[in-house]
Amino acid sequence: MATCTSCSLSSLSVASGTASLRRLQRPAAVPVLPARRSVAVRAAKLPAGVPSPKVEPNIPKPFWGFTENAETWNSRAAMIGLIGITIVEAIARKGILELLGLEIGNGLDLPF
Numbered sequence: 726m727a728t729c730t731s732c733s734l735s736s737l738s739v740a741s742g743t744a745s746l747r748r749l750q751r752p753a754a755v756p757v758l759p760a761r762r763s764v765a766v767r768a769a770k771l772p773a774g775v776p777s778p779k780v781e782p783n784i785p786k787p788f789w790g791f792t793e794n795a796e797t798w799n800s801r802a803a804m805i806g807l808i809g810i811t812i813v814e815a816i817a818r819k820g821i822l823e824l825l826g827l828e829i830g831n832g833l834d835l836p837f
Contacts, residue, residue: 771777810821822829 813824814820817824820829
């Protein structure tokens, strides 16, 4: 039997002990799609009787620096801090309040 190292198995047919190459035919029911398609962008039309806005909305600047970028970095720092505290508690086998010197778990110890 002959071997073909550069042929794919899907295009190789073996007939009576010899390897012969034949091109696979696409069934007529399967449409051939073009390699690239153009994309048409269509804007939505307003319904009849609805006026379009005359002025673009004026968005005020964020108050006290609450911007998306600042909040993203704040949340990342909080996650790193939470993971750091968890690692410290796991190594010390004590809670963070016990490490700070506060006694916990003894009740409120109210004077009445």
